[in-house]
Amino acid sequence: MNRAVNGLPKGVLHLAENDQKFSLVRYAPSVETQYFVQHYWIVRWDLRGQEPYKQTVIAHPNVNLVVEENGTRIYGVGRSTSVRIVKDHGWVVGIKFKPGGFYPFLGAPVSHLTDSTATIEEVFGIESGPLESFILSAPDDQSMVSRIEAFLAERLPEKDPNVSLVHELVMTFRDDRRVIRVEDAVRLTGMNKRTMQRLFDRYVGVSPKSVIKRYRIHEAAMRIDQGEVADWLDLSTELGYYDHSHFIRDFKSVVGMSPEEYRQK
Missing domain, CATH: 1.10.10.60 (Homeodomain-like)
Structure with missing residues (x-):
């Protein structure tokens, strides 16, 4: 079982206001994946009956693999703030790689992803749809984390x-x-x-x-x-x-x- 990791989500601007709009839970990686992974994370929100919310973030120097319905992608590091419009309700689950930890998976300079994204298929050679369904349909947060970690553990590169x-x-x-x-x-x-x-x-x-x-x-x-x-x-x-x-x-x-x-x- 992955241990929940507490702490404030530095990098999210206007944090006090954002705190009322979404919840963030982070989970420590297993021994098997911790060489490459900083933590796994799940964000949930429920804005039903409310106006959409503009969330602004200063990116950390980490690559993130984000699994969400019809939007699963790998996000490189942004050089400036990024904005996401949050509306209705939902959840996403992600892998936050350690700084440098994604390079062995990519096999190319990570600067190729700076201010950009890549698909799961481009990096791992699989379609995102079945992966989204498998992970997001898990019955609880811990199960979602276990599923996304199992996906990664099957594809671990050599340690660099x-x-x-x-x-x-x-x-x-x-x-x-x-x-x-x-x-x-x-x-x-x-x-x-x-x-x-x-x-x-x-x-x-x-x-x-x-x-x-x-x-x-x-x-x-x-x-x-x-x-x-x-x-x-x-x-x-x-x-x-x-x-x-x-x-x-x-x-x-x-x-x-x-x-x-x-x-x-």
Whole structure:
């Protein structure tokens, strides 16, 4: 049985409002698939009798395989926010691969999927319809997760040591507030800058700079949504920025508006 994983869904903008529109449950992968998979997830919503809702997301540096009725696809990493219109009621189930974890399945640079999608047939050679029916007809969430994991477990590639390396680098970018620029990452890891950039193009799909920036903006947006921000200078300092103007530029470049405009909206 896959264990449920709790935690706030960083990257979903206007989280407090979104929390009333949908539910998200995440499940840890089994030992068999955990080398490649970060977690499995299920989103449910019920907006019957309500207006459709526009959900905006800042993508994590992960490829996702999303199973939904008549819409199953593999999503690469987006370089900016993405918007999904949620209406009526339904559910989707997905696999969130570790950063770098999808490359062994794809066998080509993951940057080919950046800002794009692929079908199940293009990558795994099977039609999506029967897979959708099998997974989405499961009687409960745990069964859906078990079915989608069984699908993946039957198709596991050889372990690529670069997957572990890339995942470790990305976690460093996420957790170490000293990493604001690629040069900071180079200094901390000792890896050549060009080598790091090539590695991320092949395994992640976006640049190290993009990954570093989006994690800081994820944190900032969540803090704003929770009403924890009193001063932009204090927030930028806590996130590791040397000056708050740099933080504001980064926020605006990803979200499309300044932090103050986001808070007011």
